[in-house]
Amino acid sequence: MEISDVPVQQxxxxxxxxxxxxxxxxxxxxxxxxxxxEGAMVILHGSQGCSTYMRRHIAEHFDExxxxxxxxxxxxxTIYGGSDQLKTAIDNIRKAYDPAVIGVLTTCxxxxxxxxxxxxxxxxxxxxxxxxxxxxxxxTPGYGGSHGDGYWYTLRCVVEQLVLxxxxxxxxxxxxxxxxxxxxxxxxxxxxxxLSAMDIPYTIFPDISETMDRPxxxxxxxxxxxxxxxxxxxNMGGAKATIEFxxxxxxxxxxxxxxxxxxGVPYYRIASPIGLVQTDEFFSLLKKITGKSMAHxxxxxxxxxxxxxxxxxxxxFSGRCTLFGDADLTYALAGFTTEIxxxxxxxxxxxxxxxxxxxxxxxxxxxxxPVTIFSDTDFGTVRxxxxxxxxxxxxxxxxxxxxxxxSGIPLVRLGFPIHDRIxxxxxxxxxxxxxxxxxxxxxxxxxxxxxxxxxKRMYDQYFPQIER
Amino acid sequence: MEDVVLLKGREQFVRQKGxxxxxxxxxxxxxxxxxxxxxxxxxxxxxxxxxxxxxDALHLVHGPIxxxxxxxxxxxSLNSGKSLYREGFSTDLREKDIIFGGETKLAAALDExxxxxxxxxxxxxxxxxxxxxxxxxxxxxxxxxxxYGVPVLPVQSSGFVGTKSIGYQTACxxxxxxxxxxxxxxxxxxxxxxxxxxxxxxxxxxxxxRSYLKKIGIDVNVVFTGxxxxxEIRRAANAExxxxxxxxxxxxxxxxxxxxYHIPFMQVSFLGVEDTADSLRKIARFTNDPGIIRRTxxxxxxxxRRVMPDISGYRTxxxxxxxxxxxxxxxxxxxxxRQFREIGMEVVMVGTQTGRREDYEIIGDIxxxxxxxxxxxxxxxxxxxxxxxxxxxxxxGVKERPLAYKLGIAFVDHNHDRKHPLAGFEGAVNxxxxxxxxxxSPVWNAVKGGVVRGDL
Ligand code: SF4
Numbered sequence: 001m002e003i004s005d006v007p008v009q010q011x012x013x014x015x016x017x018x019x020x021x022x023x024x025x026x027x028x029x030x031x032x033x034x035x036x037x038e039g040a041m042v043i044l045h046g047s048q049g050c051s052t053y054m055r056r057h058i059a060e061h062f063d064e065x066x067x068x069x070x071x072x073x074x075x076x077x078t079i080y081g082g083s084d085q086l087k088t089a090i091d092n093i094r095k096a097y098d099p100a101v102i103g104v105l106t107t108c109x110x111x112x113x114x115x116x117x118x119x120x121x122x123x124x125x126x127x128x129x130x131x132x133x134x135x136x137x138x139x140t141p142g143y144g145g146s147h148g149d150g151y152w153y154t155l156r157c158v159v160e161q162l163v164l165x166x167x168x169x170x171x172x173x174x175x176x177x178x179x180x181x182x183x184x185x186x187x188x189x190x191x192x193x194x195l196s197a198m199d200i201p202y203t204i205f206p207d208i209s210e211t212m213d214r215p216x217x218x219x220x221x222x223x224x225x226x227x228x229x230x231x232x233x234x235n236m237g238g239a240k241a242t243i244e245f246x247x248x249x250x251x252x253x254x255x256x257x258x259x260x261x262x263x264g265v266p267y268y269r270i271a272s273p274i275g276l277v278q279t280d281e282f283f284s285l286l287k288k289i290t291g292k293s294m295a296h297x298x299x300x301x302x303x304x305x306x307x308x309x310x311x312x313x314x315x316x317f318s319g320r321c322t323l324f325g326d327a328d329l330t331y332a333l334a335g336f337t338t339e340i341x342x343x344x345x346x347x348x349x350x351x352x353x354x355x356x357x358x359x360x361x362x363x364x365x366x367x368x369x370p371v372t373i374f375s376d377t378d379f380g381t382v383r384x385x386x387x388x389x390x391x392x393x394x395x396x397x398x399x400x401x402x403x404x405x406x407s408g409i410p411l412v413r414l415g416f417p418i419h420d421r422i423x424x425x426x427x428x429x430x431x432x433x434x435x436x437x438x439x440x441x442x443x444x445x446x447x448x449x450x451x452x453x454x455x456k457r458m459y460d461q462y463f464p465q466i467e468r
Numbered sequence: 469m470e471d472v473v474l475l476k477g478r479e480q481f482v483r484q485k486g487x488x489x490x491x492x493x494x495x496x497x498x499x500x501x502x503x504x505x506x507x508x509x510x511x512x513x514x515x516x517x518x519x520x521x522x523x524d525a526l527h528l529v530h531g532p533i534x535x536x537x538x539x540x541x542x543x544x545s546l547n548s549g550k551s552l553y554r555e556g557f558s559t560d561l562r563e564k565d566i567i568f569g570g571e572t573k574l575a576a577a578l579d580e581x582x583x584x585x586x587x588x589x590x591x592x593x594x595x596x597x598x599x600x601x602x603x604x605x606x607x608x609x610x611x612x613x614x615x616y617g618v619p620v621l622p623v624q625s626s627g628f629v630g631t632k633s634i635g636y637q638t639a640c641x642x643x644x645x646x647x648x649x650x651x652x653x654x655x656x657x658x659x660x661x662x663x664x665x666x667x668x669x670x671x672x673x674x675x676x677x678r679s680y681l682k683k684i685g686i687d688v689n690v691v692f693t694g695x696x697x698x699x700e701i702r703r704a705a706n707a708e709x710x711x712x713x714x715x716x717x718x719x720x721x722x723x724x725x726x727x728x729y730h731i732p733f734m735q736v737s738f739l740g741v742e743d744t745a746d747s748l749r750k751i752a753r754f755t756n757d758p759g760i761i762r763r764t765x766x767x768x769x770x771x772x773r774r775v776m777p778d779i780s781g782y783r784t785x786x787x788x789x790x791x792x793x794x795x796x797x798x799x800x801x802x803x804x805x806r807q808f809r810e811i812g813m814e815v816v817m818v819g820t821q822t823g824r825r826e827d828y829e830i831i832g833d834i835x836x837x838x839x840x841x842x843x844x845x846x847x848x849x850x851x852x853x854x855x856x857x858x859x860x861x862x863x864x865g866v867k868e869r870p871l872a873y874k875l876g877i878a879f880v881d882h883n884h885d886r887k888h889p890l891a892g893f894e895g896a897v898n899x900x901x902x903x904x905x906x907x908x909s910p911v912w913n914a915v916k917g918g919v920v921r922g923d924l
Pocket of ligand 1: 025027596
């Protein structure tokens with residue numbers, strides 16, 4: 001099989017086309033957001049294909065069964081309205097899964113035909129005599145944004161619809177920790193471990209640590225245990241503060257912002273805790289909010305990370321990287337790679353927002369080397385710019401394997417989806433210990449490349465000259 | 469089966485052999501019941517998977533990004549030349565395109581892509597929204613075709629207009645349009661020439677089959693669509709026979725070729741030793757050429773000598789184990805029942821996503837008493853029946869793998885993203901080997917009983 005016959009794409013990127021997509025669609029993100037709520041099932045209102053494809057992608061990344069219902073809209077439902085089909089779908093999902101919460105998301109199809117899921121679900125509740133609080137409805141047209149956008153938007157819908165008004169909530173000492181789609185189950189577990197060690201009460205939202213990475217057990221249940229409990233979600237308005245990890249963006253879309261506006265919960269949106277400085281920032285914020293310092297074991301992990309940074313610094317400095325994919329992840333990685341001297345050459349995100357681009361530009365402004373930053377892009381562009389910029393390592397999800405295949409740039413797999421390796425759900429790259437693992441992986445990737453190529457390179461470069 | 473709670477509307481899709489099989493035929497080909505967590509895909513998916521292996525074509529998805537994203541390089545189809553098919557192109561429709569229409573964007577995309585890649589043929593797939601907003605795909609494609617002098621073919625594959633099978637048909641219609649009337653050269657050939665339909669060259673499977681046919685003296689004109697190119701497809705009418713492996717996707721094209729060009733067709737299966745040998749014999753008999761018939765027997769004998777020791781080894785290890793099958797098409801399911809028998813295993817549950825009535829009739833005939841037969845199953849049913857039937861192994865696609873593993877059941881992927889061939893004699897060995905590696909893995913002993921141990 002030839003792979004070299006695909007030319008590097010020339011010229012500037014046109015907006016009429018995506019050449020090798022860098023992102024997925026909104027409902028995909030919505031599904032993952034909802035899978036972090038205890039006892040939740042998801043129904044996509046739309047045609048059958050969407051949910052099947054998304055299930056396949058999610059199942060492959062997490063290696064977990066991912067049940068997602070579909071209203072299986074057909075031609076009739078598309079023309080005459082699909083509310084009956086959605087209601088049947090809800091009936092069937094309730095019967096087969098008996099979920100505590102049902103998230104109803106839309107797809108391109110339902111949005112284009114103007115299906116109003118809020119209204120249909122309200123009608124359903126009236127007709128069947130069930131409580132509206134059992135449902136989360138989020139219009140997520142596939143064309144409305146990337147999977148990352150769908151994720152944040154769905155989380156926002158969850159807090160808008162489930163968090164109880166202040167009169168009914170109890171103020172508490174807990175801190176809301178809202179995590180981005182690129183937090184793996186392992187990252188969430190690491191966060192819980194760290195906060196517990198500090199004795200800080202918290203609400204992690206969404207919590208996929210168990211639902212999307214459940215232990216093998218003696219018996220299988222259709223619904224997984226784990227996830228943020230609904231009762232806890234109800235009380236998020238009474239929390240002491242919200243820390244939300246992600247890249248800067250249009251704040252109106254973020255759940256933490258809503259909690260601030262509606263309930264006055266102090267809101268902080270910071271980079272995911274990847275890298276020393278960004279993780280430090282998280283702990284200083286925690287200290288500011290709770291007055292507590294990091295646990296001893298965490299301090300030791302911090303020291304070990306610094307040790308590793310020194311051990312690997314020369315090797316890291318030989319790296320020039322391409323960062324691509326999710327806006328929140330690339331934003332955090334821009335900080336991390338800049339910090340260790342593995343400077344970014346190309347940073348590309350699916351994000352359509354300007355804030356991301358500005359923020360990433362600010363992080364990389366002082367490295368003194370050229371860096372190209374693209375928002376709303378595709379792999380055609382990423383590949384072209386990586387070759388021009390001379391990247392020798394890339395960090396991102398599995399679709400970046402094309403950089404490896406076509407351009408020989410080794411890929412450190414991180415983020416979502418990872419579908420050509422096992423263990424996507426077990427990669428921990430956040431906080432000090434996770435950063436340490438990521439650092440080791442990056443440096444070892446660079447070393448592997450160096451050791452496997454230097455003999456041939458030196459031979460080709462110098463030996464023929466002696467011969468002559 | 470009475471004890472199993474089936475969702476309303478699902479009763480007609482589940483049968484148990486020996487019970488009501490004779491009196492009540494299974495429902496199939498119907499739309500999925502809403503909310504039943506069907507494993508099925510959509511029209512677009514059907515069209516895409518059939519056409520995608522056309523290697524030198526430019527495949528442009530007209531729609532929002534997701535549809536293209538999920539199907540980018542989705543198949544493990546290998547190719548021997550140009551690999552443009554592995555690139556994913558999408559018009560990436562946005563909100564404003566949905567409101568004002570996406571035709572301009574599509575035309576602009578074609579204007580950019582055709583000069584840049586100079587493909588011999590372009591397929592433009594429509595997705596759900598395109599069907600709704602009413603973009604005139606035909607007109608845009610026609611204009612581009614005239615402008616650039618290459619065929620630009622609209623693939624009308626809006627997801628909601630039916631099931632995956634409709635997508636297969638759409639793809640066949642598109643392929644048929646490319647095929648030109650036969651040339652007279654046909655008469656001068658010394659070796660019989662046939663088309664091979666319904667093999668997508670996953671992990672090189674079509675190459676394996678071609679190599680057998682070559683050895684017995686038959687040339688393959690074109691494979692639909694594994695490792696195929698535009699020029700080859702055009703010549704498809706120059707064949708004396710069409711053989712069909714994946715009937716679900718290609719039966720329709722074979723019928724059309726018979727009607728239009730009087731090319732007879734036959735169904736074959738290259739899954740399993742027995743089916744492979746039978747199919748080769750069937751093809752040889754069709755040629756009515758004693759030389760070919762003799763060489764076929766020689767090839768089969770040589771292959772059997774080569775693979776049977778391995779197969780019998782696995783058979784010893786796997787004897788008495790039970791398998792559950794949940795695959796896309798009916799013909800594959802039928803072959804798998806036979807193939808499991810070859811390696812000493814019994815199929816206790818068998819289901820398909822798009823099986824046809826005739827397929828289910830055969831399944832009903834050859835399955836053992838007590839076998840559960842399902843159309844368009846969902847995870848809840850798969851779980852229930854695998855457990856009640858005591859399956860040791862599930863054959864399915866990626867979505868089903870984690871379910872099987874969570875239940876402590878071995879698993880074999882028989883879907884289109886495989887990276888190893890399962891067809892032909894060597895494929896049969898690979899299959900047996902894979903079944904062996906999963907069923908006989910020592911990890912099952914280690915994890916048996918789960919991890920909750922009070923005494924630890
Ligand atoms: S882009 Fe739209 S139609 Fe395509 S998979 Fe996503 S939601 Fe479905």
